[in-house]
Amino acid sequence: MPGYDSSQFPAVAVTVDLVVLTVRDDALQALVIRRAEEPYRGRWALPGGFVLPDEGLDAAAARELHEETGLSGSDVHVEQLASYGAPGRDPRMRVVTVAYLALAPDLPTPSAGSDAADAQWLPVADLQAARRSLAFDHADLLRDGVERARAKLEYTPLAAAFCPPEFTIAELRHVYEVVWGDPIDARNFHRKVSTTAGFVTETGETSARDGGRPARLYRRGPVQLLNPPLMRPR
Amino acid sequence: MPGYDSSQFPAVAVTVDLVVLTVRDDALQALVIRRAEEPYRGRWALPGGFVLPDEGLDAAAARELHEETGLSGSDVHVEQLASYGAPGRDPRMRVVTVAYLALAPDLPTPSAGSDAADAQWLPVADLQAARRSLAFDHADLLRDGVERARAKLEYTPLAAAFCPPEFTIAELRHVYEVVWGDPIDARNFHRKVSTTAGFVTETGETSARDGGRPARLYRRGPVQLLNPPLMRPR
DNA sequence: GCAAAAGTGTTCTTCGTACACCCATGG
DNA sequence: CCATGGGTGTACGAAGAACACTTTTGC
Numbered sequence A, B: 001m002p003g004y005d006s007s008q009f010p011a012v013a014v015t016v017d018l019v020v021l022t023v024r025d026d027a028l029q030a031l032v033i034r035r036a037e038e039p040y041r042g043r044w045a046l047p048g049g050f051v052l053p054d055e056g057l058d059a060a061a062a063r064e065l066h067e068e069t070g071l072s073g074s075d076v077h078v079e080q081l082a083s084y085g086a087p088g089r090d091p092r093m094r095v096v097t098v099a100y101l102a103l104a105p106d107l108p109t110p111s112a113g114s115d116a117a118d119a120q121w122l123p124v125a126d127l128q129a130a131r132r133s134l135a136f137d138h139a140d141l142l143r144d145g146v147e148r149a150r151a152k153l154e155y156t157p158l159a160a161a162f163c164p165p166e167f168t169i170a171e172l173r174h175v176y177e178v179v180w181g182d183p184i185d186a187r188n189f190h191r192k193v194s195t196t197a198g199f200v201t202e203t204g205e206t207s208a209r210d211g212g213r214p215a216r217l218y219r220r221g222p223v224q225l226l227n228p229p230l231m232r233p234r
Numbered sequence C: 001g002c003a004a005a006a007g008t009g010t011t012c013t014t015c016g017t018a019c020a021c022c023c024a025t026g027g
Numbered sequence D: 001c002c003a004t005g006g007g008t009g010t011a012c013g014a015a016g017a018a019c020a021c022t023t024t025t026g027c
Helices: A057-069 A124-129 A137-153 A158-162 A169-180 A186-195 B057-069 B125-127 B138-155 B158-162 B169-182 B188-193
Strands: A013-024 A027-034 A048-050 A078-083 A095-103 A119-123 A198-204 A216-220 B013-023 B027-034 B048-050 B079-086 B095-105 B119-123 B202-208 B216-220
Touching: A013 A057, A013 A158, A013 B169, A013 B188, A027 A057, A027 A124, A027 A137, A027 A169, A027 B125, A027 B138, A027 B216, A048 A057, A048 A169, A057 A078, A057 A095, A078 B079, A095 A158, A095 B095, A119 A124, A119 B169, A124 A137, A137 A169, A158 A169, A169 A186, A169 A216, A198 B095, A216 B095, A216 B202, B013 B169, B027 B057, B048 B057, B057 B079, B057 B095, B079 B138, B079 B202, B095 B138, B119 B125, B119 B216, B125 B138, B138 B158, B158 B169, B158 B202, B169 B188, B169 B216
Parallel strands: A013 A095, B013 B095
Antiparallel strands: A013 A027, A013 A048, A027 A119, A078 A095, A198 A216, B013 B027, B013 B048, B027 B119, B079 B095, B202 B216
């Protein structure tokens, strides 16, 4: 990079795209927007848009998330995922996109109150089964985002990002079961979560009932890394 | 992104930068180039450069690596690290860089035979200790790259990327000790590596001596993921 | 009381850690 | 034979897996 001519550089547009995941109706779901214009008219696309001239990448991701979903950064975990810049990925021009992964709780207002009224949640399994349902290379972004989310549940307490601020251990377990697609022993999971220092903190309240003994309510704990991690069934 | 005007977009340059790491002289070292021009004249910079108009990101990283070090992709493990695009990170213009992490063996021809004759290996510890020795935000890239490398040694067989094609288990252990900065029990490490299926494959040869009983030589095994992982001392 | 879900205790086994011990070579 | 590093065996303890069992609620 030393001594390059700052008036002469390849014309590239930079965007951010968001893989926004949630757990709804016993399924891992992603936020998608139906494209109204060519190319890929009628296909689903991930929310995203240009990075503004004086805006950092994280800020652009947070802004797009807010514009397209009404979600603010404090509700949702957002982290950078990866960048995608294959020359032909957008037929109109050279676009390099920085993808972000966002994990959101299943909010009462799913995706309303925003510009994109046509944004909606769809099960990841459906999007991945229907070949070519996603525009551009967004199937790649989705695959990588889901893979990252699955991996991160193992060694971080991020499953709580899919839960409301207060949650029961059973709700947390349900997140793991949906994201990993495997049943988990409730008893061992309970012990693991409640004995790992800093994973969750007890509120003292108990939950609304759904059948049996009331469950204690917890909030996210202070730790960022689970050590030792939770083991995913192989 | 639906329906944007492809002739009107913010002027952003896209580059790739490389965090190239190796293990040399009992230290984790990074490849750096002394800057001859302003800004940051005289400081160290990571190798990198513009992404060409019809070039993918991975291809740009591989090209820059080859141009600046003579290393080809088959010798070295290269993976995307993260992207950095803070508005002021390059004072001349808006530059978004896609950082790559490369892990190279300690080659006999360190960084010669290339454009950048001023490229050289420096210990990561020295670069991180000397505040402001690195140009731009390259200290961030280096920190993130080192962190990624340390983490990846735990759950992938990538330590072998720091070794020549054939290596002894002691050489592999030395990589772990240098990258993690902690001594490892040679006996348990030997058992772990040799009993984890697919981590390494025996060649049948034995190594040149350095004191004791000759060591068997191994090559990289076929597995991509270590399961269970190696535990890093905490 | 019964069903259902929360939460605890116990056993078995696996695996990391520590370290004693043997092997193969050079000097 | 001794020093040096390579490689194996074994005992201990921590932690996951499986599951019996108790607790607390609604009906």
